[in-house]
Amino acid sequence: MTSPAIDIRDLHKSYGDKVVLDGVDFAVAPGTVTALLGPNGAGKTTTVHVLSTLVRPDSGSVSVNGCDVARDPDGVRAAIGLTGQFSAVDGLLSGEENLQLMARLRHLGAKQSKMRVAELLEQFDLVDAARKPLATYSGGMRRRLDLAMTLVATPSVIFLDEPTTGLDPRSRHTMWDIVRGLVHEGTTVLLTTQHLDEADELADRIAVLDGGRIVASGTPDELKRLVPGGHIRLRFADTSALEAAASLLHGSTRDDAALELAVPSDGGVRALRTVLGQLDTARVEVDDLSIHTPDLDDVFFALTGRVDTKGTTS
Template sequence: MTTTAIAVQGLRKSYGTKTVLDDVDLTVNAGTVTALLGPNGAGKTTTVHILSTLVRPDAGTLTVAGCDVVRDPDGVRAAIGLTGQFSAVDGLLTGEENLLLMARLRHLGAKRSKTRVAELLEQFDLVEAARKPLATYSGGMRRRLDLAMTLVATPSVIFLDEPTTGLDPRSRHTMWDIVRGLVLEGTTVLLTTQHLEEADQLADHIAVLDGGRIVADGTPDELKRLVPGGHIRLRFADAAALDAAAGLLDGSARDGSARDGSARDGSARDNAGLTLTVPSAGGVGALRSVLDRLDAAHLEVDDVSIHTPDLDDVFFALTGTKDQSGGVDTKGTES
């Protein structure tokens, strides 16, 4: 039976005349990863700060681990862990000392603190660096230590606010593996991110937040199906086959170089110039239909591939936000 770890209904928050969150509803099932996806200023961090009792909501009903965020903030704090956008570690202490400090703050007791710190150092591959100053730690090591500190009291719900920002690809994948391991153990994770691949890799459920509102939510596959742009790409051996297929398949479009009327024999065209894209909702049935029509016309295909919209397409379609380089703006913080 599915249980709800986080429930949000009618969440509103404003700062002066600026509305940051406007009637947000969100449900996170226990033992799953839910990603809040959205551009800078969408309200992702504000949502996390409210759910973790750092900021008071203006309106709405919110529960975390069965505790009301407004009426029982101590109950919420006892059940959660929070890793913010920037590592909250003390640079004057060693990794082990940081963990012991957190254990004391969580009132684990001397014996349990020592045992728990040893467990976390092992789990996060920090044993060799445990007694070294943080000045010797890489960004990935600091981030792992930060998450380890969040887990000292074994919270049932964890908030991760852009946890891999600034990490190299190897460190990012290490963090992903750690998160997957936590979920396998039954931990619930609410993740904010602007790394679309991260949401695709980790999330069981994604909520797209834009302008303080949830504009779409569902599994990654469900969200991808909301966006048009799926197609089948066909590559042919020569221009004659390409031209015949283009006339046969309604709505198909040639590669840009293939529209050039010169070199009709195809000798001057590269492989990319001999490709044809056919709009498709995806699936085996659509592919079989296209190939059957080509086969009936005795047209051979050199190569075929199916392309479906990814989370980049979903992000841009639902939020309409790109940075100047054409990608997601990953700089700065958001309210």
């Protein structure tokens, strides 16, 4: 079996009497995206800070790329990149100069630095703005530059803490495409986000953090099946077909005006096959169907008792 790129077991962290992380456990497979969701104060950013060696854990086992964060912090730092909630670019330098500075700090050497900077400017669509002052950059351009600086040394694991906060929809989608491209190339990504649609779009797996503990984890579809409200919506050509289907599918809800029937379901293939099998046996024709499952907003509210995660994370 492939070892996890990120492995956290029984992680604890407190500040005085304030318990921030209380036995956190989760793992991230190489070359995947895991989203860490949770309300304000849940411990998301503290978890990222522990993983990136900025904060020392009180207890527990934490490793990144096979390196223990407490015993081998230099090994962890050599393998990771971190993009925080706020851009870490130098406003007195141009985009190209920011990347060159990072390349020098990473000791890439003159020739390799020049090549890597040129590659990143092209990859992040910053060639035309490379030598312009950062005062001329939009928020999306600054965020792309910030992520490009994180990638100068081609890290195998990247932590993205609220990567699209404050960006307009177009810039958010651009960042999503960049993240997908990195993962396609084999990079492992752990992101925290306030945007549940972002987790749904990007994450292979989601871990929900609340009160310093992981209260649920799984794929987006698995988490959606944890809460009630899923159903199969069937539309029929006429009233007689609707009547026949309603008599077969107990517990369903009728909409006579729309000739539709809502059948409670977890959204799985087995449930759909069962419903269609019953209708086929009774020779009831379905004109159209759609599957509706709870979204991540519903999941988040059910698991944490909160409607959303807007605000500053911790």
